[in-house]
Amino acid sequence: MEGLGLLAHSLLGLAGPLHIAYALGATLVGIVIGILPGLSATLGIALMTTLTVKMTPTDAILVLVCVYVGAIYGGSRTGILLNIPGTAANAAATLDGHELAKQGRAGRAMGIATTGSVAGSLFGVLCLAMLTPLLSEVALKFQAYEFFWLALLGVLMSGSLTGNDPLKGWLMGFLGLLTAQVGLDGIHAHERFTFGSSDLTGGIALIPALVGAFGFAEILMVMSEPAKKAAINAVDSILPRIGDVLKYWKTILRSGAIGVFIGILPGVGEDMGAWSSYAAAKRFSPERDQFGKGSIEGMLAAETGDNAAIPGAIIPALALAVPGSAPAAVLMAAMIIHGVQPGPMLMVNQPQFVYDVVAITLVATLCMLVFGLVMVRPLMWVLRVPRAIIMPVVFVLCTLGAYAIASRVFDIWVMLAVGVVCFMLRRRGFPVAPFVLGIVLGDIIDKSLRRGLVLSDGDLWPFFNRPIAGVLAAVAILTVLAQVPSVRRLFARMA
Amino acid sequence: MRPGPDRLFGAGWFAFGAAVLVASWRMDRLEGLHINPWSVPGLLPGLLGALMILFGAALFLRGPGANDGEKASGTGRTWLALVLCVGFAAGLLGHGLPFWLTAAGFMFVAILSFRWLDREADATGSLGRLALESAAIAITASVAISLLFQEVFLVRLP
Numbered sequence: 001m002e003g004l005g006l007l008a009h010s011l012l013g014l015a016g017p018l019h020i021a022y023a024l025g026a027t028l029v030g031i032v033i034g035i036l037p038g039l040s041a042t043l044g045i046a047l048m049t050t051l052t053v054k055m056t057p058t059d060a061i062l063v064l065v066c067v068y069v070g071a072i073y074g075g076s077r078t079g080i081l082l083n084i085p086g087t088a089a090n091a092a093a094t095l096d097g098h099e100l101a102k103q104g105r106a107g108r109a110m111g112i113a114t115t116g117s118v119a120g121s122l123f124g125v126l127c128l129a130m131l132t133p134l135l136s137e138v139a140l141k142f143q144a145y146e147f148f149w150l151a152l153l154g155v156l157m158s159g160s161l162t163g164n165d166p167l168k169g170w171l172m173g174f175l176g177l178l179t180a181q182v183g184l185d186g187i188h189a190h191e192r193f194t195f196g197s198s199d200l201t202g203g204i205a206l207i208p209a210l211v212g213a214f215g216f217a218e219i220l221m222v223m224s225e226p227a228k229k230a231a232i233n234a235v236d237s238i239l240p241r242i243g244d245v246l247k248y249w250k251t252i253l254r255s256g257a258i259g260v261f262i263g264i265l266p267g268v269g270e271d272m273g274a275w276s277s278y279a280a281a282k283r284f285s286p287e288r289d290q291f292g293k294g295s296i297e298g299m300l301a302a303e304t305g306d307n308a309a310i311p312g313a314i315i316p317a318l319a320l321a322v323p324g325s326a327p328a329a330v331l332m333a334a335m336i337i338h339g340v341q342p343g344p345m346l347m348v349n350q351p352q353f354v355y356d357v358v359a360i361t362l363v364a365t366l367c368m369l370v371f372g373l374v375m376v377r378p379l380m381w382v383l384r385v386p387r388a389i390i391m392p393v394v395f396v397l398c399t400l401g402a403y404a405i406a407s408r409v410f411d412i413w414v415m416l417a418v419g420v421v422c423f424m425l426r427r428r429g430f431p432v433a434p435f436v437l438g439i440v441l442g443d444i445i446d447k448s449l450r451r452g453l454v455l456s457d458g459d460l461w462p463f464f465n466r467p468i469a470g471v472l473a474a475v476a477i478l479t480v481l482a483q484v485p486s487v488r489r490l491f492a493r494m495a
Numbered sequence: 496m497r498p499g500p501d502r503l504f505g506a507g508w509f510a511f512g513a514a515v516l517v518a519s520w521r522m523d524r525l526e527g528l529h530i531n532p533w534s535v536p537g538l539l540p541g542l543l544g545a546l547m548i549l550f551g552a553a554l555f556l557r558g559p560g561a562n563d564g565e566k567a568s569g570t571g572r573t574w575l576a577l578v579l580c581v582g583f584a585a586g587l588l589g590h591g592l593p594f595w596l597t598a599a600g601f602m603f604v605a606i607l608s609f610r611w612l613d614r615e616a617d618a619t620g621s622l623g624r625l626a627l628e629s630a631a632i633a634i635t636a637s638v639a640i641s642l643l644f645q646e647v648f649l650v651r652l653p
Contacts, residue, residue: 051648167557171508171550178515178543185536188525192536193518216580223576227613388609392579392602393636399584400640404650409589412653416584420577428500446539453533 006352007129010359019062019363026063027367028375030070034086035382036390037078038222041071041087041270041327042436043214046207047397049334050404057338057353062360064334065314068327069121069364072270072306073372074379076113080106081383089270089309092278092302099294107238107376112296114372115240116252116303121365123256123304124263124311129358131264135319136347136354142320144455145463148448149472151441154266154322155434156479161268163431166483172430176438177445179204186447199410206333208402208411209418209439213432214326215398216419219391221426227387238376248297251281255304262305263312267437269325270306270313277305311361318342318354321444326433329440337405505555512547519544572612579605594652599637603629 014023026048033044044067052060075086079094080101093113100109142150155177159169182193183203194200245252255277262273281301282291291298313324314331321343323329332342340346340353347354371379402415422432456462464473481487519541524532583601588594607629611622644650 054649167550167554171547171554174543174546174550178540178547181540181543187534188528188530188536190523190525190536192522192540219580220573220576223609224570224573226572386610386613388613389606389632391576391609392605392633393640395580395583395605396598396602396636396640399588400644400650400652403653404644404648407651407653409653412584412588416581420581425504428504430504449539449542450534453538454531458533 003129003133003355006355007358010352010355011362013058013356014062014359014363019059022059022062023066023360023363023367024370026066027070027364027371030067031074031077031368031371031375031379032382033067034071034074034090035077035379036387037082037084037086038218038387038391039071039086039394040214040218041068041075041089042210042330043218043398044068044071045327045330045334046210046214047401049207049330049337050401052334053337053405057335057340058356058360060334060338061331061340061357062363064331065357065360066364066367068331069307069310069361069368070371071327072310073113073117073368076117076303077110077376077379078383080109080113081380087270089274089306090302091271092274093299093306095278095292096295096299096302099292100296100299103294105294108296109299110238110372110376111240112244112299113303114238114369114376115244116255116300117307118240118365118369118372119245119252120256120259120304120307121310121361121368123253124260124308125358125361125365127260127308128311128315128361129355131260132315132319132354132358133347133351135315136344139320139344140348142344142468143466144448144452145466145469146472147320147322147444148452148463149469149476150266150320150322151444151448153472153476153479154441155438155445156476157265158267158269158326158437159431159434160479160483161272162433163429165429168428168430169434170480172425172432173434173438176435176440177442178438179209179435180439180442181446186443187450199408204414204418204439205406205411206330206439207405208414210330210333210436211398211402212415212418213422213436215401216395216415217422217426217432219395219398220419220423222387223391238372240372244296244300248300251285251297251301252304254280254284255301256308259305259308260312260315263309263324264315266316266320266322266324267326267329267434269433270309270327273309273312274302274306277308278302314357314361318346318357319344323437323440326436329437333440499558502555502558505551505553505557508547508551508554510551512544512549512551514544515547516541516544572609575608575612576605579608589653595637595641598640599633602633602636606632 030044033039045064048064048067052063071087072089075090076093078084078086079090080097083098085091085094097109155173159173160166163169183201185192191201258277258280259273262268262276278298278301281297282288285297287297313328317323317328317332323332335342399412402411464470519537522537524535587597607626610625645652
């Protein structure tokens with residue numbers, strides 16, 4: 001009951017005209033970012049973080065969550081019309097969405113995307129409200145040992161699941177963790193890897209590194225490829241249909257649950273939420289032969305899954321300070337910039353903020369519905385703007401975005417260096433998401449490892465013999481071992 | 496037989512990990528401050544260096560991976576984008592020129608170059624018309640971005 005009271009207070013606080021304007025504006029910006037191929041939700045949140053520094057924490061998080069939700073929703077448009085997912089999360093929906101568009105039902109596909117996105121997001125909001133306090137309570141029992149394994153597990157899972165090659169994903173995760181070690185260490189304030197540079201003593205700031213990894217690297221990726229021909233037009237009705245919800249309610253519930261679960265897993269993200277929901281829907285559907293050929297159920301499952309993963313990814317970010325996805329990592333960093341410290345104590349110290357985030361995610365979902373109903377066709381002009389115009393403008397925004405938080409030219413160099421390195425590595429199949437998660441979790445892992453060892457006086461046993469730490473350690477070790485061919489063969493024989 | 500890119504990258508990770516491990520080992524252990532020896536600053540960086548050596552070696556020994564056969568596309572376009580972006584952000588910004596002018600110059604050259612390269616897909620007109628359009632877009636975007644950051648978000652531009 002106390003939670004309901006806090007939620008009602010949060011909702012009332014967001015009912016003012018200024019908040020509604022922020023929410024609508026930010027969701028629109030998010031949708032446009034999602035529609036533009038090459039611009040990701042992570043970059044959108046990172047850039048908007050620099051623009052919201054002077055806002056109050058609640059207003060800033062309102063803007064950022066709306067951009068997050070809008071970007072994941074908007075990305076399906078590009079997938080449907082161009083067969084290029086606007087964000088990685090929309091790749092699964094593109095399979096059936098573009099097939100529907102080729103059949104002259106692009107509007108219908110967009111209506112399904114709206115239905116799935118809103119349903120998934122609402123399901124996720126419900127879980128966010130119910131699971132965050134529960135997880136926070138469990139996490140109050142965590143010590144350095146548990147936090148060490150949880151953060152390491154996040155980097156390893158992100159490495160395993162966000163690219164095609166776990167080995168490369170893990171290496172990127174370790175590089176991110178190492179990047180976070182540059183500057184003054186968190187326990188003794190000793191300089192590490194600064195090479196006498198006063199700029200490096202302050203460390204590699206997260207936002208410039210993120211803008212480099214997701215902005216500059218992506219701009220280079222996009223500009224390296226020749227432009228594609230123009231998009232298919234949507235001529236049929238774009239309105240979502242209540243009949244789809246009634247007919248596929250089981251698929252929606254299943255996909256919502258899968259999306260939230262995948263979202264909660266540290267570092268995995270919305271794209272896995274979509275693919276897992278899609279695979280489960282295909283397995284249980286009587287219409288499975290239609291999947292990949294323009295299946296309404298398939299598209300609904302994918303869009304429900306990726307949008308349910310958004311609140312799912314915010315749950316561990318709030319309760320454990322371990323984000324569920326790359327965009328949630330940036331969101332968590334923005335919270336820290338605004339003086340909110342996510343983690344188990346958040347529910348104790350600032351319970352109102354947790355319910356503010358729940359209310360904000362609900363408002364973002366409603367804004368998404370509004371734009372899904374009235375702004376689908378006008379927003380299509382974005383796809384007609386040549387990317388040769390968009391990318392240079394975005395690069396100028398990236399440069400200012402990297403610079404704006406601390407007004408340091410050094411941060412622009414960080415953005416450039418990280419961008420070039422990530423671009424080269426991405427071209428060889430090294431995924432960027434584990435690198436970003438590594439930067440975010442580097443400080444937690446470093447402090448937790450050293451604190452744990454100090455507490456146990458160098459004894460490694462407490463890292464394994466405490467119940468939760470033991471389970472997390474086993475999962476982390478199995479995550480790595482499962483990729484070793486001989487171990488996989490052994491598992492297969494045992495199964 | 497020449498080693499594939501994955502092998503080269505594996506060797507690169509191995510060498511980088513070794514450098515990190517050596518640097519971590521040589522990092523000050525703050526013995527003079529009588530800190531707990533399990534809280535030395537180089538502990539995690541050293542472990543990460545060791546893991547990079549291990550996984551880099553695995554990448555090297557594994558041989559060709561999923562991306563090994565792929566050739567990088569658009570090398571000329573990549574270099575053009577790289578030179579323009581780095582030239583603008585590292586070469587021009589912060590050297591006394593007004594931000595709006597530098598940004599407009601960068602955007603004009605970048606938009607014109609890439610629209611010309613993409614002229615088949617985007618059905619653009621003559622070079623003269625393209626240059627005029629690019630200039631108008633670049634100046635408008637540059638002034639709008641400068642005003643937004645400077646006047647609305649109160650950022651002192653580089």
